[in-house]
Amino acid sequence: MNKPDPFSNLRIVLSHTSHPGNIGAAARSMKTMGLGHLYLVAPRYYPDPAADARASGAIDVLERARVCSTLEQALEGTALVAGLTARRRDVGPGDYTLREAAPELAARARTQPVALLFGNETSGLSNAELGKCQMRVSIPTSPDYSSLNLGSAVQVAAYELRLALLADAVPSEESAEELATSEEMEGFYRHLEQTLYRTDFLDPAYPKKLMSRLRRMFSRARPRKDEANILRGILTAVDKSIEK
Amino acid sequence: MNKPDPFSNLRIVLSHTSHPGNIGAAARSMKTMGLGHLYLVAPRYYPDPAADARASGAIDVLERARVCSTLEQALEGTALVAGLTARRRDVGPGDYTLREAAPELAARARTQPVALLFGNETSGLSNAELGKCQMRVSIPTSPDYSSLNLGSAVQVAAYELRLALLADAVPSEESAEELATSEEMEGFYRHLEQTLYRTDFLDPAYPKKLMSRLRRMFSRARPRKDEANILRGILTAVDKSIEK
Known part of the structure; x- marks a missing residue:
């Protein structure tokens, strides 16, 4: 039996990217770390010569990039989604630094697809986008200036994942279990929301807050x-x- | 007695940089990780509007950058110099991966100035430049494509150093979120079991297996x-x- 290649199970998803140069820079960052699967959700300008220019020797990653109209499409089949956020908003059980998160992401990529999700350059990930993430991952930054360039953020994340993947980790029993996919969990959340309406537990006027807490x-x-x-x-x- | 700030003991030295945009990107990378001391050895074009544009919110780092005509000037006062190279040429006592090198560089910066030296985008560090380095440091890359953008390389190096510098500083804060107690969770499991009986989902003859899976x-x-x-x-x- 062939061993699946964990690098090919790792996808980088860029949502609503404003500047095509950053898409090219991300492709280059990925390729230097051995990652090849780039998904673009509703990029503002793409394809674009600025993307090609910044990709340098990673044009092939750009050429194979999948452009999706919705985040759901980009996450299809993934078992674990990590959303990159500028800083820890609430330090809670779903929040990780990049270094804390890398081993679990790498272990999961040995068996099932994993996505790293990066939001728009200015506004970051929306709450709806974060709601699709099982892990909220931050890169520790200076309190004076936390704004990493998008290509640089992808570079640092890809670097940490490369090191985690290369670390000779024996897959744990836990990571050998097959996780529910994003679609399966979205189906569950829709069903849960409907059932909660029927029990009158969910106030139809304010459903979002409770559902987002349950998602977390x-x-x-x-x-x-x-x-x-x-x-x-x-x-x-x-x-x-x-x-x- | 004041403790010296190790971040201010770390300087980034860019030698013979061709593209001013990369100098700006390096400044931004540095500032996100709390580094402020940039030295430029014989940059091809500097100052330059492309540097300012890519620096984004790190213009102040550019403005304080010292332009030197020789590497010796840029290294004045440093106790430890690490030269970044694309890959390990000779794996010997002076060769480190970035992660291996970071703790020693961080420890030294607590007491004395330390330099990270980056060469020209195309040709890297010359043998003469490498001769000034006590450590030759590589960022592990894919064998298929090892060419990190200069700004991205500075970003990854600054990130590793920030983590190494913070590692000694303060013990990481534990989550302040109060978890449910065992009793509260036991109460929930009892209630869940009763409700599941009422929905006929739980077979009263074999309740244990399902409940233990839900508990897990x-x-x-x-x-x-x-x-x-x-x-x-x-x-x-x-x-x-x-x-x-």
Whole structure:
């Protein structure tokens, strides 16, 4: 049996990038660290000569980049999504520094696709985008100036992941379990939201806050495929009981 | 007695840089990691509007940069010089990966000036320049493409040094979030089990297996107090809906 290549299970997702030069710089950063899968969600200008110029010897990464209209498309099939944020907003169980996060991301990439998600240069990741991330990852920066160039942020992240992947990590029992994919978890969240409406637990006027808190909690659990199925089964059983 | 600031003992030296945009990018990379001392040895074009543009919010680092005609001037007063090279040429006692080198460089910067030396974009460091370095430091790269952009190389090096400098400083702060207690979680599991019986999802003959799987999953989430309360609230709402 062929061993899957963990480098090919790692995708870099750039969402709503404003400057095409940064897309080229990101491609170059990736290639120097052995990463080849670039996904672009609704880039403002792409393709663009500025992207090609900054890519330098990584034109092939740009040429194979997939342009997606929605984040869901870019995350299809991923089992773990790490969103890069400028700093730790809430230091909680879902928040990691890049160095803390790298071993888990690398271990997961040995068996299933993993995404690193970077937001717009100015506004970063939206709350909706962060809601799709199981890990919120920050690169420690100076409190005086935390604004890394997008290509530089991709470079640092790709560097940490390369080192984590090369570290001779034996896949742990935990990472050998197959996680539920982004689509499966999104299906669960939709179902949960519907069921919570029916129980009147969710106020239809303010559904977002509770749902985002529930997302954060379940994200931290990294539900496996069979566990996601159990959760769906519970919701279905609740639905039927209510109907009776 | 004042403690010397190790960050101010770290200087970045760029030798014979061709593209002024890279000087600006290097300044930005430095500032995000709290480094402020930039030395330029015989830059081809400097000052230059392209440097200012790429520096973004780090114009102050550019303005304080010292332009030197010789490397000796830039290294004046340094106790340790690390030359960045594209790859390990000879793996010998003077050769380090960046991660191997960072602790020694950081430790030295607590007491004496330390320089990180970066060569020309195309030709790298000359043998004469490498001769001035006590450490030859490489950033591990893909064998297929090892050409980091200069600004990105400075970013990665500054990042490693920042982490090494902070490592000794203060013990990392633990999350201040208060987790749910064992008793609270046990109460939740009992409630969950009862509600699942009522929905007929749980087979009363074999309840243990499913409950232990659910326990494992929720345990991994490390639910906080407020999250445990939300979960209990959901169960209560479900109970009421079933009673209706």
